[in-house]
Amino acid sequence: MRGTLANKLIAALVVLLGVTSMVYAGLTVIATRFHIQEINQSLNRSLANNIVESQQLMRGGEADPAALHQVFESLMKVNPAIEVYLLDPGGEILAYSAPPNKVKRARVSIDSVEAFLAGDESFPIRGDDPRHLEGRKVFSAAPILDDGRLQGYLYVVLGGETYDTISGMFERSYILRLTLGGVAVSLLLIGTAGALYFHRLTRRLRRLAMLMNELRSNGFQRPVGVPEQWFHTSGDEIDRLGRMFDEMAQRIVDQIKQLQNADSSRRELFANISHDLRTPLASLHGAIQTLLMKEAELPETEKRRYLQLALNHSEHLGRLTRDLFELATLESADRKLHFESFSIAEIAHDVAQKFRPEADRRKLTIECDVPQDTPYIAADIGLIERVFENLIENAIRYTPEGGTIRLSVIPGQESVSAQVADTGRGISAADLPRIFDRRYRTEKDRKDRPAGTGLGLAIAKKILQLHGGSMEVESVVGVGTTFRFNLPAESERTQLGEV
Numbered sequence: 001m002r003g004t005l006a007n008k009l010i011a012a013l014v015v016l017l018g019v020t021s022m023v024y025a026g027l028t029v030i031a032t033r034f035h036i037q038e039i040n041q042s043l044n045r046s047l048a049n050n051i052v053e054s055q056q057l058m059r060g061g062e063a064d065p066a067a068l069h070q071v072f073e074s075l076m077k078v079n080p081a082i083e084v085y086l087l088d089p090g091g092e093i094l095a096y097s098a099p100p101n102k103v104k105r106a107r108v109s110i111d112s113v114e115a116f117l118a119g120d121e122s123f124p125i126r127g128d129d130p131r132h133l134e135g136r137k138v139f140s141a142a143p144i145l146d147d148g149r150l151q152g153y154l155y156v157v158l159g160g161e162t163y164d165t166i167s168g169m170f171e172r173s174y175i176l177r178l179t180l181g182g183v184a185v186s187l188l189l190i191g192t193a194g195a196l197y198f199h200r201l202t203r204r205l206r207r208l209a210m211l212m213n214e215l216r217s218n219g220f221q222r223p224v225g226v227p228e229q230w231f232h233t234s235g236d237e238i239d240r241l242g243r244m245f246d247e248m249a250q251r252i253v254d255q256i257k258q259l260q261n262a263d264s265s266r267r268e269l270f271a272n273i274s275h276d277l278r279t280p281l282a283s284l285h286g287a288i289q290t291l292l293m294k295e296a297e298l299p300e301t302e303k304r305r306y307l308q309l310a311l312n313h314s315e316h317l318g319r320l321t322r323d324l325f326e327l328a329t330l331e332s333a334d335r336k337l338h339f340e341s342f343s344i345a346e347i348a349h350d351v352a353q354k355f356r357p358e359a360d361r362r363k364l365t366i367e368c369d370v371p372q373d374t375p376y377i378a379a380d381i382g383l384i385e386r387v388f389e390n391l392i393e394n395a396i397r398y399t400p401e402g403g404t405i406r407l408s409v410i411p412g413q414e415s416v417s418a419q420v421a422d423t424g425r426g427i428s429a430a431d432l433p434r435i436f437d438r439r440y441r442t443e444k445d446r447k448d449r450p451a452g453t454g455l456g457l458a459i460a461k462k463i464l465q466l467h468g469g470s471m472e473v474e475s476v477v478g479v480g481t482t483f484r485f486n487l488p489a490e491s492e493r494t495q496l497g498e499v
Helices: 005-043 047-054 065-078 110-118 161-201 203-217 237-293 300-331 344-361 381-398 443-448 456-466 490-495
Strands: 083-087 093-096 126-128 136-146 149-157 340-343 365-369 376-379 404-411 415-422 470-476 480-488
Touching (some): 005 161, 047 149, 065 083, 110 136, 110 149, 161 203, 203 237, 237 300, 300 456, 344 365, 344 415, 381 404, 381 456, 456 470, 456 480
Parallel strands (some): 365 404
Antiparallel strands (some): 083 093, 083 149, 126 136, 340 376, 415 480
């Protein structure tokens, strides 16, 4: 539990509460001191004036010792905390009730006395403490007059040295002890309540941490869904974090599966490429080696046959490397298409004409059903032409003599459909779902048609995906196969802002 979020929150709460409580305790002590001084000065405001009115303390500008002694003695009996000082008009101390060795000042500032007598300032008003060079105390003061002339001042300190000791003991034994005790109890109660609250508050975060550990433990192979009962109806930040984690975990698992599938496909691709490269390379090597070893013995017809064989296998290697390079280029992230407006009907006719000599050689018929009013499309003309070429080439390769290959274009309002149908041997239901996989060919295809690279359909489908199109296939064994794809019409692509 050490170092957990809940513990850190509790520690922060206790520290803040402790600092706040100490500041509050200090302010309470200071405020209490000032309040006591204010009350004391307010209650004893007229004390010095009453004494002056009841006693003749100075005669002829000189202090009356007998009168002073009587005042000092009476006040010490009534309130030992009071100290009485007799001042001349300039503030010099003439007499006092304190022991001689206790008084540190010879003069008291008259400014505070005049402020007290003026009554303009609010209490407490503090004046110089004769017993301390730097101290200040609340007081009561009254002028001493003789025939209307100022003779001096009676200066009564309302909390003398004895009062300081008692006041300090009072604050330490009561106010501070009570305040610190209250702080300690508050810290204990709030710390306990905070611990329970923060522990409950961070419960969902701890559960999320457990789910993250579980996701990591299973190697990111299975998503760990966050149960709905964990979420609050308020939808706070923790709830949003939980839902985002749920989505993130599912996405991570899906991406890892995609990476694993891609890695598996890559391994299969390399294995198939190695197999297909090995066969033409071995045949090419064998033909060249035979020519070199038996050049003098072989007749011209045999030499020509071996040269033709070497040429065929070198052409197959060329096609294979070309298709691999093209597929890699299409799958690269920075592949950019060059859109332009053109008639798909013209492309279909051009491709059909291009393959008619090959079809005639194989005794096949190529038919075109392409309306002239077919809408224009906006696409990469070179890539769309490659789609037609791959599909017709594939149809020629797998259609027996006497068969027919039909190329059709079907215009629509929002898209243009094209299809290439043949009367070949067809594709079995087991093989049909994988015919667009890279390098996938059935074992019968490998034996009967070694000249193909097996990448044509994968390239065609990738091109259509880049254009936002799709491809479908229908096939019946012994009857034939039909490939159909759709592309957005020029107006639709223009509305999407792609041109």
